[in-house]
Amino acid sequence: MSSTVVKPARDGKTPKINWARAEEAENFAKTVKLFRQGKIAPDSFRRFRLQHGAYGTRMTDDYAMVRIKLPAGEIYPNQLEKLAHLSEAFSIGSAHVSTRQNIQLHWVVLEDVSEIMRSLTQVGLTSREACGNSVRNVMCSPLAGVCDAEEFDATPYAIATAKFFLRNPLNQALPRKFKFNFTCCEKHGMVRMTDVGLIPQIRSIDGKTQRGFKIFLGGGLGNKSFVGHQLEDFTPEEDLLYTSIAVLRIFDRLGDRKNMARNRMRYLVDQMGWEQFQNLVLKERAIVRATQSVIVTLDIDNTPAKISNLIRISGSDGKSIPDGFSRWRKNNTYEQKQKGYHSISLTLEAGDITANQLRALADICREFSAEGYARTGFNQDVLIRWIQESDLAQLYSRLLEMGLANPGSLTMAHPVGCSGTTSCNLALTNSHRLAKEIQRKFLDLKLDEDNDLRDSSIKISGCPNSCGQHEIATIGFFGGGGRNDKDMYPVYQLSIGGRSDGETMLGVNVLRIPAKRVIPAILKIIETFKADKKPNDTLKSWIHKIITGHSDSNTKSIADIKKILLPFTVVPSITDDKDFYADYGNDSTYHTKTGKGECAA
Amino acid sequence: MNTKPIIDADSLRSLLRDNSVRVIDVRRKEDYKKDHIPKSVNLPLADLLSDDNPERVLKMVQSLGIDDQTPVVAYDDTFGALASRVAWTLQYLGHGDVSLLEMTYGQWKSLGLETDAGEPSIGTKTHSMTLKPEIMATADYLEKAKENKNVTVIDNRERLNYLEQHIPGSINIPYRTLASEDKILRPKDELKRLLQNRGISDNVEVITYCGSVGTLSGLAYYALKSIDHQNVKLYVRSFKEWKNLNKPIVKQENADYWDLSAE
Ligand code: HEM
Ligand code: SF4
Numbered sequence: 079m080s081s082t083v084v085k086p087a088r089d090g091k092t093p094k095i096n097w098a099r100a101e102e103a104e105n106f107a108k109t110v111k112l113f114r115q116g117k118i119a120p121d122s123f124r125r126f127r128l129q130h131g132a133y134g135t136r137m138t139d140d141y142a143m144v145r146i147k148l149p150a151g152e153i154y155p156n157q158l159e160k161l162a163h164l165s166e167a168f169s170i171g172s173a174h175v176s177t178r179q180n181i182q183l184h185w186v187v188l189e190d191v192s193e194i195m196r197s198l199t200q201v202g203l204t205s206r207e208a209c210g211n212s213v214r215n216v217m218c219s220p221l222a223g224v225c226d227a228e229e230f231d232a233t234p235y236a237i238a239t240a241k242f243f244l245r246n247p248l249n250q251a252l253p254r255k256f257k258f259n260f261t262c263c264e265k266h267g268m269v270r271m272t273d274v275g276l277i278p279q280i281r282s283i284d285g286k287t288q289r290g291f292k293i294f295l296g297g298g299l300g301n302k303s304f305v306g307h308q309l310e311d312f313t314p315e316e317d318l319l320y321t322s323i324a325v326l327r328i329f330d331r332l333g334d335r336k337n338m339a340r341n342r343m344r345y346l347v348d349q350m351g352w353e354q355f356q357n358l359v360l361k362e363r364a365i366v367r368a369t370q371s372v373i374v375t376l377d378i379d380n381t382p383a384k385i386s387n388l389i390r391i392s393g394s395d396g397k398s399i400p401d402g403f404s405r406w407r408k409n410n411t412y413e414q415k416q417k418g419y420h421s422i423s424l425t426l427e428a429g430d431i432t433a434n435q436l437r438a439l440a441d442i443c444r445e446f447s448a449e450g451y452a453r454t455g456f457n458q459d460v461l462i463r464w465i466q467e468s469d470l471a472q473l474y475s476r477l478l479e480m481g482l483a484n485p486g487s488l489t490m491a492h493p494v495g496c497s498g499t500t501s502c503n504l505a506l507t508n509s510h511r512l513a514k515e516i517q518r519k520f521l522d523l524k525l526d527e528d529n530d531l532r533d534s535s536i537k538i539s540g541c542p543n544s545c546g547q548h549e550i551a552t553i554g555f556f557g558g559g560g561r562n563d564k565d566m567y568p569v570y571q572l573s574i575g576g577r578s579d580g581e582t583m584l585g586v587n588v589l590r591i592p593a594k595r596v597i598p599a600i601l602k603i604i605e606t607f608k609a610d611k612k613p614n615d616t617l618k619s620w621i622h623k624i625i626t627g628h629s630d631s632n633t634k635s636i637a638d639i640k641k642i643l644l645p646f647t648v649v650p651s652i653t654d655d656k657d658f659y660a661d662y663g664n665d666s667t668y669h670t671k672t673g674k675g676e677c678a679a
Numbered sequence: 680m681n682t683k684p685i686i687d688a689d690s691l692r693s694l695l696r697d698n699s700v701r702v703i704d705v706r707r708k709e710d711y712k713k714d715h716i717p718k719s720v721n722l723p724l725a726d727l728l729s730d731d732n733p734e735r736v737l738k739m740v741q742s743l744g745i746d747d748q749t750p751v752v753a754y755d756d757t758f759g760a761l762a763s764r765v766a767w768t769l770q771y772l773g774h775g776d777v778s779l780l781e782m783t784y785g786q787w788k789s790l791g792l793e794t795d796a797g798e799p800s801i802g803t804k805t806h807s808m809t810l811k812p813e814i815m816a817t818a819d820y821l822e823k824a825k826e827n828k829n830v831t832v833i834d835n836r837e838r839l840n841y842l843e844q845h846i847p848g849s850i851n852i853p854y855r856t857l858a859s860e861d862k863i864l865r866p867k868d869e870l871k872r873l874l875q876n877r878g879i880s881d882n883v884e885v886i887t888y889c890g891s892v893g894t895l896s897g898l899a900y901y902a903l904k905s906i907d908h909q910n911v912k913l914y915v916r917s918f919k920e921w922k923n924l925n926k927p928i929v930k931q932e933n934a935d936y937w938d939l940s941a942e
Contacts, residue, residue: 136934166855430941511938663935
């Protein structure tokens with residue numbers, strides 16, 4: 079019977095690009111059935127599953143994590159609402175924003191994954207090639223287009239690159255995963271810590287200006303990390319695609335397919351030596367250019383984004399400015415290069431967000447953002463851009479109602495924590511919860527308001543694999559197990575001085591700190607810094623000087639820092655301090671337990 | 680016997696025009712008093728649950744002007760879960776014609792459909808009692824039945840609660856899975872596909888349970904009924920009783936999944 083009852087469609091911007099393919103959901107459902115019937119070997123099923131964006135889950139074959147790709151982090155209101163619904167229907171009622179701008183749904187029953195895929199097609203999203211040996215989500219700084227230091231907006235190039243490689247046969251069976259990171263400027267990007275990193279550049283020759291990129295190759299974090307090399311002074315935009323194809327082809331041809339632990343492209347670059355690799359890329363690019371120029375081009379949509387003039391009742395509606403507004407405003411907002419507009423960043427706890435918060439975000443995008451959608455960032459955060467200055471206070475009130483108004487997003491009070499023992503098979507510690515605990519402590523102590531800490535970062539991984547990017551943190555940690563006679567306790571290796579900006583370097587290991595001493599140890603470092611610093615020092619610059627041997631303060635070396643922290647490494651007996659032997663989020667005594675890792679798959 | 684388990688808004692509106700239906704609003708009294716679907720009567724779930732002895736419930740039903748032949752429609756503003764529990768209770772008493780409204784009261788209102796603040800005057804009617812044990816599961820029944828390959832036990836609580844503890848052998852379909860974005864239940868083809876994916880075939884007996892009083896699992900009961908699943912039982916006393924009886928429980932071990940929640 080036809081219904082007279084219809085609900086009017088919600089307005090708001092809708093996505094420009096459909097990344098989805100409906101038949102993939104169907105195919106996934108069928109393949110799961112065949113796998114369960116034993117008609118597909120576990121290894122080939124695993125490859126298939128990962129290629130479609132579904133990871134395994136800690137200690138079980140029954141659940142998966144679905145990683146939804148958001149190229150350049152763009153996410154529209156109807157997509158946020160869809161994810162809200164999916165998180166309640168098929169996951170834990172919260173979703174997770176990752177450090178690579180993906181959104182993940184955890185603890186999904188394997189048999190339900192195809193339902194998620196099916197629903198994603200309704201809003202143009204895909205999880206295809208979000209895991210596995212493929213070109214992963216193409217990242218782009220969430221400030222691209224609004225950053226006052228950028229030369230031009232790299233977003234259309236990131237999107238075009240994602241479009242070109244998604245489902246492209248070139249990238250279906252690479253030796254290993256492959257990552258592109260675009261940025262706006264040196265400060266906001268991570269171009270040297272990825273396979274291909276790109277910074278937009280404009281050069282002028284004979285009075286004519288030309289767009290192009292500074293391209294960095296062969297960087298990356300992991301069990302062994304490397305800083306990327308710059309390919310050439312300037313790569314004109316016409317060469318962007320040829321360069322990308324050339325690099326991928328070389329990796330495909332020469333990358334190590336046997337030794338899983340050493341098969342990211344950075345190992346190839348390291349083995350071969352940079353100069354030889356560089357030559358190879360330039361040669362291969364000439365071949366690609368000569369043979370493919372007519373056929374392939376990047377589909378770059380440079381039409382300026384439509385910025386609506388939102389007619390709103392003024393933010394200063396006579397109501398007083400809500401408590402906490404100025405604290406929030408100081409460290410959660412960014413003044414855009416477009417006068418009168420701000421971008422805001424949300425302080426999530428280790429990237430977790432509830433279904434209702436996702437729905438509220440969708441409404442907020444519609445009502446407050448002149449571009450009408452949101453972007454995920456690099457720090458397990460979400461940004462909403464193009465907000466009029468006069469709307470900030472009212473927006474803050476809305477965030478308060480939704481529990482999304484925590485301060486400190488753009489500061490050290492917003493640590494990154496990988497999934498850890500909440501869901502990852504390889505985890506040794508609950509890095510995820512530790513990140514949350516640190517954040518709560520920092521906000522309690524109002525450390526977000528401390529200008530000296532503003533440009534520092536804390537990042538935590540639950541094992542040496544670096545998913546939490548601890549090596550590029552001012553203060554980084556990765557988890558492991560400690561032992562006192564027959565009792566085990568969770569510990570973290572502490573490293574300091576990592577950074578991912580123009581002076582990218584990996585953090586230097588200091589010592590191992592028991593999990594339950596990590597927070598006091600961080601506070602001790604800060605206390606020492608405060609007592610020791612020169613007027614212009616920030617924590618970041620102070621540590622940088624120490625580890626590069628240029629200290630002008632009383633703390634001269636890593637050994638000095640170690641000495642200060644040594645008291646935190648004292649191990650009490652289990653009868654004196656039972657809590658010491660339990661990890662965060664878990665009352666029972668600690669054991670390391672890991673399953674089969676899928677990082678290499 | 681039983682007509683269709685779910686009724687759409689248009690059909691309910693035409694039944695209301697013909698005065699040939701008794702609509703039960705399962706929300707709290709205060710909410711009902713503000714406004715409700717015209718001509719509906721109020722039966723807060725708490726009133727029913729305070730003592731759901733069949734004799735007592737029968738009296739309540741009669742006082743709402745329901746006899747054996749009265750078509751009944753129930754609705755709530757809680758995903759349809761509370762209405763399900765009331766509808767199921769009527770069925771258990773032997774009432775043959777009871778349906779759930781396809782949407783919540785909130786959804787009904789957001790569509791601009793008729794509401795009213797007046798309370799209809801109703802006379803008591805007489806209703807017979809023929810209990811239907813085949814739609815109810817007790818703890819002892821469940822404990823034996825779950826060993827049978829042709830029985831599927833479904834836990835309708837949220838995923839994290841399920842991971843923390845559940846009845847051994849049960850599978851988890853959180854109640855939120857059952858709804859679409861604007862109806863209390865998904866379209867039939869979707870529900871069928873969901874169950875098929877989970878390997879639940881038409882001919883198995885299904886027992887649903889949830890946290891305490893059989894509301895969320897009541898909704899699952901109707902989800903299955905909406906796709907004509909024959910043999911469905913509701914474990915009304917659900918997990919709360921199961922735990923109190925110290926029956927076996929299993930847990931998803933060695934993972935700190937609670938820490939992924941942003942609640
Ligand atoms: C040896 C195994 C692994 C290695 C070497 C590895 C390495 C990495 C690295 C380096 C990153 C940082 C992101 C970036 O490239 O900037 C990352 C991200 C991530 N990894 Fe892993 N990983 C491994 C296994 C896993 C496993 C088993 C899981 C859990 C299912 C996992 C979950 C994640 C998540 C959630 C992210 C966040 C970023 C994203 O969306 O891609 N990783 N991984
Ligand atoms: S760093 Fe280790 S624990 Fe954390 S997500 Fe990666 S593999 Fe898992």
